[in-house]
Amino acid sequence: MKSRVQERTSRHVLDAARTYIETHGLEQLSMRRLANEAGVSVRTLYNHFGDKDGLLTALVQSSLDGIDVAVHHLSATDPIERIWEAIAVSIDKTVAEVPKAVVRAVVMDDRLVDLVNVRWTGWDLIVAEIGAATRAGALRDDIEPALLAEHAAMVLFHLQRRWTAGELDDAGLRAGALHAFDICLLAVAQPRTRARILEHAQSLTGQRPRLTEG
Structure with missing residues (x-):
């Protein structure tokens, strides 16, 4: 210690x-x-x-610690809204506190990605919130929460690369991340929840980036 x-x-x-x-x-x-x-x-x-990689990992980790604190103090009580809030807080804190150059160094290096992912407890909380929404009856239990989050994370990873390359602005990154999770949640949403998630996803249409160009 x-x-x-x-x-x-x-x-x-x-x-x-x-x-x-x-x-x-x-x-x-x-x-x-x-x-x-x-x-x-x-x-x-x-x-x-x-070494320098250790320094970069520590720099990202120090920022993730702040993100984790924020994510563990969500204000929403509804399980679906807590998922949205957790994602939005994570993106907003990353944009505000982690230099874009550092984020790019991480997302372009699989080894650094693994080092960071191992230490980020906030991701576990997002998975836990999906599980809570499932237990509350808002989502079906067809797919494991971790698998749903993993698929959304693949899109988020792509968006982060585009953001660090200057192809997306902060709002586009945020909207894209939320939309990615909405699409995954729609796959297992109960009928009474599906309309809410679909409405939320559609509200992001004007802000979210296209995943492919052309």
Whole structure:
């Protein structure tokens, strides 16, 4: 377990890294440059994060921790609305707190994706909310909640790549993510719930991006 001094140093370095990346871009970041920006030794960086990939993973994880806190304090009580809120909060916090260059570095590297996914508990909560909606009778139990979420995540992954490439704006990413989950939920929605989800999906039509061009 890290000491308080180590925790403060890590937070300070990650704040410096976030500022540097937002100003200069990820390509310009090196451990030596970051050490100069943060006012610490290069050895300190390697002791805390291992290497540049470890630093990027820690930077994403620090942001995910904030996202997890927000997702675990949803205001909605209806199970379907909690799913929508969890997705919207996750996207909004990512856009606000994770440098786009860092998101792109992760989504373009399968190894980093795996490292981040292992540590993101917010995803487990989204799956749990789908399970709660199933138990509440809003969704059928034909398909496992994790499988539904996984299919929606495939679309989200594609949208994140387009967002980091500048092909989508923040609103398009948010609407696209919500729409992807709506489509998956419609596959198992009970009749009384289907109309609500369909209405929500249709409300996103003008905002959501097309998945293919042309």
